[in-house]
Amino acid sequence: MRAAAILALCAFPAFANEAEELLLAETGDAEYGEYLASECTSCHQISGAMDGIPPIVGWDEIAFRLTMHHFRNKTREHQAMNVIAARLGDEEIAALSAYFATLNPEDDG
Amino acid sequence: MNINRRLFMGTGAAATVALSAPMVRAAGHGKPRVVVVGGGAGGATAARYIAKDSEGAIDVTLIEPTRTYYTCFFSNLYLGGFKEFDDLGHTYGTLASAYGINVVHDWAVGVDRDARTVSLAGGASVPYDKLILSPGIDFVEGSVPGWDISVQNVMPHAFKAGSQTELLKAQVEAMPEGGLFVMIAPPNPYRCPPGPYERVSMIAHTLSKINPSAKILIADPKEKYSKQGLFEAAWQKYYPGMIERLGPDFGGGNVTVDPSAMTVDIDGEVEQAAVVNVIPAMKAGRIAELAGVTDGNWAPINPEDMSSKADPDIYVLGDAAAQGDMPKSGFAANSQAKVCANAVRGALTESRVFPAKYTNTCWSLVSENDGIKVGASYEPAEGKISSIEGFVSQTGEDAAVRQATYEESEGWYAGITADMFG
Numbered sequence: 001m002r003a004a005a006i007l008a009l010c011a012f013p014a015f016a017n018e019a020e021e022l023l024l025a026e027t028g029d030a031e032y033g034e035y036l037a038s039e040c041t042s043c044h045q046i047s048g049a050m051d052g053i054p055p056i057v058g059w060d061e062i063a064f065r066l067t068m069h070h071f072r073n074k075t076r077e078h079q080a081m082n083v084i085a086a087r088l089g090d091e092e093i094a095a096l097s098a099y100f101a102t103l104n105p106e107d108d109g
Numbered sequence: 110m111n112i113n114r115r116l117f118m119g120t121g122a123a124a125t126v127a128l129s130a131p132m133v134r135a136a137g138h139g140k141p142r143v144v145v146v147g148g149g150a151g152g153a154t155a156a157r158y159i160a161k162d163s164e165g166a167i168d169v170t171l172i173e174p175t176r177t178y179y180t181c182f183f184s185n186l187y188l189g190g191f192k193e194f195d196d197l198g199h200t201y202g203t204l205a206s207a208y209g210i211n212v213v214h215d216w217a218v219g220v221d222r223d224a225r226t227v228s229l230a231g232g233a234s235v236p237y238d239k240l241i242l243s244p245g246i247d248f249v250e251g252s253v254p255g256w257d258i259s260v261q262n263v264m265p266h267a268f269k270a271g272s273q274t275e276l277l278k279a280q281v282e283a284m285p286e287g288g289l290f291v292m293i294a295p296p297n298p299y300r301c302p303p304g305p306y307e308r309v310s311m312i313a314h315t316l317s318k319i320n321p322s323a324k325i326l327i328a329d330p331k332e333k334y335s336k337q338g339l340f341e342a343a344w345q346k347y348y349p350g351m352i353e354r355l356g357p358d359f360g361g362g363n364v365t366v367d368p369s370a371m372t373v374d375i376d377g378e379v380e381q382a383a384v385v386n387v388i389p390a391m392k393a394g395r396i397a398e399l400a401g402v403t404d405g406n407w408a409p410i411n412p413e414d415m416s417s418k419a420d421p422d423i424y425v426l427g428d429a430a431a432q433g434d435m436p437k438s439g440f441a442a443n444s445q446a447k448v449c450a451n452a453v454r455g456a457l458t459e460s461r462v463f464p465a466k467y468t469n470t471c472w473s474l475v476s477e478n479d480g481i482k483v484g485a486s487y488e489p490a491e492g493k494i495s496s497i498e499g500f501v502s503q504t505g506e507d508a509a510v511r512q513a514t515y516e517e518s519e520g521w522y523a524g525i526t527a528d529m530f531g
Contacts, residue, residue, distance in 0.1 A: 035463045038158065038447035042440060042468070043517075043524040053520030079500040080470055080517075083486050086498055087466070 028098025148173030151243030151426030151442035158450035189311030203531035220400035244394025252390035288383030330362030343475035393429035407431035412489035414452035433493025472518035480515030
């Protein structure tokens with residue numbers, strides 16, 4: 001993940017600030033992520049199906065982490081996601097990204 | 110096999126003795142057993158997560174009397190004409206076939222905490238190492254004088270979805286022109302805080318199409334209620350002049366009903382009604398009381414893992430639990446179930462146990478494509494589940510926001526029912 005993060009920072013230097021750099025450098029614990037993901041799957045279907053709520057399985061880890069970070073710091077607005085992301089630390093976001101990256105749409109976790 | 114952690118509580122020679130006793134109890138079986146009572150948002154979710162994540166290491170039995178479970182959440186949308194009745198129904202086949210859960214369609218009628226068994230109405234006795242109670246609600250007898258369960262076919266509650274919901278809808282559709290619909294709203298705490306008011310919105314929506322001169326009267330013992338400003342603004346906008354609410358200041362808490370005359374006495378004023386929807390005061394589903402884990406009307410739990418304060422081998426989920434700040438909702442029960450499942454699995458198989466985190470959102474539909482919501486995040490603090498941060502829809506939001514909120518609720522329904530039933 002660390003190598004991937006550095007690559008990402010090289011590729012998108014304009015988007016990387018110190019907070020994002022630290023988040024992208026975090027090692028993701030997929031097992032912790034699987035537990036945390038159970039909060040997500042009340043709304044976001046594990047199958048990847050979309051019925052009014054976007055799918056979140058099979059995402060690129062970097063995109064997932066930055067999206068959650070932007071919900072957390074409210075640069076991206078959504079009432080529910082801002083509240084959910086607000087209590088997630090870098091460790092939790094990294095764990096979630098590691099877990100969701102292991103899933104493919106239509107696989108049943 | 111996985112050896113239950115409890116076996117290691119003794120030391121030295123005592124541990125050897127301890128090892129033999131549970132083996133006898135589990136003879137011929139070998140795996141730890143979890144019994145879940147109640148197949149709703151709490152119980153079905155807990156059963157599914159324990160079975161899924163333990164990958165066969167735990168035997169899971171789910172006891173649920175109904176073959177088809179009709180969700181209380183979204184049942185108001187059926188009253189409003191936005192859902193078919195069958196849209197609300199879900200079966201347990203996938204939990205049995207894909208997750209290996211032993212689904213038993215029977216009523217749990219007793220819990221022997223010393224023997225660790227659950228007795229069923231059919232006569233069977235089911236042993237457990239951990240018992241999860243998620244029985245939903247029952248009604249407090251006598252809370253609305255004149256009403257009891259024997260007259261629910263005349264004055265339906267429709268707060269346990271199914272035939273009651275169908276009956277209420279049929280009654281609304283059969284109202285005479287200009288007739289009166291009366292709702293007796295429940296006192297706190299109760300299942301689904303915005304539920305009665307979403308119901309009023311949906312019934313008003315139906316009446317505005319088929320019987321626009323009909324009236325709705327709410328007798329309410331509460332000073333205020335969930336999303337009140339949002340509901341009142343919607344009623345003003347969509348159903349002007351149709352809905353009146355009498356709070357406790359106007360006798361809304363002093364109500365008796367007469368089902369044979371179809372009248373409601375509100376603080377001495379007698380109203381002749383076409384439909385009376387009595388939503389009585391609520392308490393934990395009866396099995397929680399029979400198990401001896403209730404204190405008053407509800408079952409207190411430890412916020413770290415949803416275990417009962419009365420028995421470390423019993424967990425209580427959802428509406429039945431006295432847990433702190435979370436509303437009694439399907440979303441909350443589903444959230445609590447996952448914390449509980451993680452803890453139960455850890456206790457029985459030594460899998461990793463992670464810190465409890467809870468979430469809730471309650472969406473309500475007030476008119477076509479006009480959804481509102483309230484939600485929050487929660488964590489254990491001060492001995493209860495405590496609110497961390499919340500959000501709520503605002504009055505005056507534009508139509509696109511409200512439509513997106515409604516569409517989000519549809520997505521949530523698909524998500525949570527997949528999370529419950531597989």
